[in-house]
Amino acid sequence: DQQVKQNSPSLSVQEGRISILNCDYTNSMFDYFLWYKKYPAEGPTFLISISSIKDKNEDGRFTVFLNKSAKHLSLHIVPSQPGDSAVYFCAASGGGGGSQGNLIFGKGTKLSVKP
Amino acid sequence: NAGVMQNPRHLVRRRGQEARLRCSPMKGHSHVYWYRQLPEEGLKFMVYLQKENIIDESGMPKERFSAEFPKEGPSILRIQQVVRGDSAAYFCASSPWRTGGAGANEKLFFGSGTQLSVL
Numbered sequence: 001d002q003q004v005k006q007n008s009p010s011l012s013v014q015e016g017r018i019s020i021l022n023c024d025y026t027n028s029m030f031d032y033f034l035w036y037k038k039y040p041a042e043g044p045t046f047l048i049s050i051s052s053i054k055d056k057n058e059d060g061r062f063t064v065f066l067n068k069s070a071k072h073l074s075l076h077i078v079p080s081q082p083g084d085s086a087v088y089f090c091a092a093s094g095g096g097g098g099s100q101g102n103l104i105f106g107k108g109t110k111l112s113v114k115p
Numbered sequence: 116n117a118g119v120m121q122n123p124r125h126l127v128r129r130r131g132q133e134a135r136l137r138c139s140p141m142k143g144h145s146h147v148y149w150y151r152q153l154p155e156e157g158l159k160f161m162v163y164l165q166k167e168n169i170i171d172e173s174g175m176p177k178e179r180f181s182a183e184f185p186k187e188g189p190s191i192l193r194i195q196q197v198v199r200g201d202s203a204a205y206f207c208a209s210s211p212w213r214t215g216g217a218g219a220n221e222k223l224f225f226g227s228g229t230q231l232s233v234l
Contacts, residue, residue: 004157036225043119043206043225044158089157101148101210101223102171105157 003027004092006106013113019077021109023090026071031094034103035064035075038087047088048075080113087111117142119209119226120189127232134194134201136229140209146170147190148223149182152204164190197233204228 005024013019023033031052036044050057050064050073057064063076077084087110091103120139128134140147145166150158163171164184175182179197184190194201208223 006157041227043208043227045225046223091158100170101146101163101208102160102173103158103223105150105159107155107157 004106010110019080021075030092036089121226136192137189138207139189144209148208150206
């Protein structure tokens with residue numbers, strides 16, 4: 001029973017173009033969403049987040065969009081750079097019982113940015 | 116300014132043995148979280164500890180798994196009588212305070228993980 005779904009296991013993008021990573025969720029009680037980036041042999045690192053009361057949050061090349069009615073969020077990276085190649089995890093919190101630090105993660109999308 | 120330190124990086128155990136995974140949080144952090152990542156899966160929450168206290172263990176398997184975070188020393192995740200299905204990457208994260216509210220989760224800093232392989 002996956003509450004957070006990332007349906008694309010992988011994505012390949014040309015350097016300089018836009019990368020769009022998608023995430024769907026089922027629990028309408030989630031109140032906070034986060035994106036983490038993970039390189040091989042390293043732990044996830046926090047990238048950007050969005051509260052459920054907002055529909056957009058931007059930080060440099062990274063923008064997260066939230067569509068609550070569709071229970072969908074997306075991460076846009078513009079322009080994409082080879083160093084962005086990593087696995088990106090979508091995560092959610094506040095699903096009606098989880099404590100602090102109890103995040104629900106998707107399975108991840110492996111982004112490859114080709115020079 | 117060291118980050119979250121986990122050791123060992125790789126741990127190989129035979130079925131039935133015990134596995135001990137250690138996590139030293141970032142300096143000044145008193146909250147520790149353990150996550151497990153099975154192959155081809157996302158990270159799954161296991162347990163949240165504060166010094167000497169287990170706050171939330173809702174993700175811990177009922178048997179063979181235990182965790183502690185003593186007053187002195189690292190947090191330990193202990194797996195007794197390991198089975199092949201325990202093979203996974205185990206990640207520890209820490210945070211500096213219990214803020215409550217959604218924004219607190221941004222303050223999770225993850226270690227590089229321990230890759231447990233059970234033969």
